[in-house]
Amino acid sequence: MTVPSSTVSDRTEAELVAIIEAQLAPPPAWLTIGIGDDAAVVEPARNRLEVLTVDALVEGVHFDRRFSPPDAIGHRALAVNLSDIAAMGAEPRAALLSLALPGDLPLDDFTEMTAGFARLATASRVSLVGGNLTHTPGPMMIDVTVVGTAKRRQLLPRSGARAGDEVYVSGTVGAAAAGLALLKQGALAASGSGRPSAGGVRSAASGCIDRYLRPTPRLRLGMLLGRNRAATACVDLSDGLADAAHQIARSSDVGVIVDAETVPIDDEARAWFDSHAADALVAAATGGDDYELLFTVRPRLRNRLRTVAAQAGTPLTRIGVCTSDRAVVWRRRQAGGTSDEPMSLGYRHFK
């Protein structure tokens, strides 16, 4: 006889909230009223603007419970929002967590998921101040709102680039896309046999899988770029490097040339793409989920950028330049010169 395991529908909403509250760091002094009232009340930070962002993860679209452990889902839901805050040059401060849960969600999965959220919140000095819990007859959905703060002069909008600015990207790209592909492959191979055993693929490219499952938002880099006024425009790579380049071009009314050979593709990811007959550059640039930052810098501020890179401890790579036309292109070196081709996006339609 087996004991049936608990699900969230065996608990009251208050009991589920209590599980979350037990996972949180002590409330900060600026939190006047926290979880449990009609709304949360906070004291604004002095002499700061407020930065607001919301992002949702939907099961079956943004994550798959067959291969994303619950704690990684909770981590990701917060990380994608922190990445948006980082891309504005701001510091995160408060979060709201809105969960739509299937009634048969195991209570252990709920607890691990909120623990993953809470650990990243604590590490990032973000306080969960409120939220919402509801049942859903459909896929799980996690919607997170983050409130950050920034001085006006340290904001990094998308619209500040101008012709001649150099284009940089942090870290490496492509790892998350390769990680997701590896996880899908593992799930496929294991289909019909219960939970996938991803042991084989994990050892082959565990770095990529970690990058996909538990992305690290570039909070420190974003703040330093803002504080030092080192960048003119900045976006995160949530939808891929190609999309990010187009966003800056459109918002700043410039063109972007990216030197194809300089794009810092993750080594493991490149090996995986190469072995699967994919164009590594296109796969890495359109794959998304990397949560690196793409930003533009006035050439005369290179020294300032060097200081920021050292303080942030983040590798930065110059990959291109902004132009006065509005084309966004890959530049490839060839015998006798270069050729430019339009940088296509991975997908365009709402789906």
Place this chain on the structure above:
Amino acid sequence: MTVPSSTVSDRTEAELVAIIEAQLAPPPAWLTIGIGDDAAVVEPARNRLEVLTVDALVEGVHFDRRFSPPDAIGHRALAVNLSDIAAMGAEPRAALLSLALPGDLPLDDFTEMTAGFARLATASRVSLVGGNLTHTPGPMMIDVTVVGTAKRRQLLPRSGARAGDEVYVSGTVGAAAAGLALLKQGALAASGSGRPSAGGVRSAASGCIDRYLRPTPRLRLGMLLGRNRAATACVDLSDGLADAAHQIARSSDVGVIVDAETVPIDDEARAWFDSHAADALVAAATGGDDYELLFTVRPRLRNRLRTVAAQAGTPLTRIGVCTSDRAVVWRRRQAGGTSDEPMSLGYRHFK
């Protein structure tokens, strides 16, 4: 030959955002960066605390597309959040809209839904400053975050009631529950024949149906209660009067006696409950969705409350009193005296 109607999946995310932007009032001066960047940036209101709330509507749980018109869904998604802001004594200011949409959602329904949201936002002087759009393979979900402001002294927490305070409710209760029941009945009667024709039930109790579909949050009343320091504790009736009474009792560590005969049940709702052999009081108190305010007042401040009621233009009814024990009860008058019975909640488990 019929022309197939458009769905949201025929459009890009940018096109859907443009539809929403065209429906909005001009941006306020305090909006530094609006829709279209990684995050929105706002200037905080001076000398005010910030009030944050999030609430989600899930199709099949909080609304039914068979009988909720799209504009009513958009209206409700914002209204339920404004009600939380009102219950804090605060003023709403900015909103974030996070939509998870099925790909086959007709474009017209999308446009009407966001128009319903935008109209209430404009009427309530709330600016939509950002949001998120995603596809979902499941039911539609609308998650709204609202940021409001309040001076510290005008906040209305749940925890301020003490023994001897009188308990008031705004407006009438039960209408939304009756309206929902009527709509369900209409949908049932019409099942199998396409869209329900609710003409018959609408004429019988159209007020209840409107109260359910397009609730009016008590923003002005909440602000006036806060500004005049007329109430000691306040909650909204999103989960019903009985739940609200329990919330204040638990948060304030008091008991609550509600005089059953004084509860202002909506006339049409009472007639409907009576004709369906339901206990009108229990049905009205546990039905939820009324978005009235339940609040407590020191007896010596009755005059102040009268001024607030006149300014707000909202009927207020004294329905009970706070006690020093922790019981939450209905008091019913009987031959020779009164009898108290525990006030049960409509539901307790997460489902």
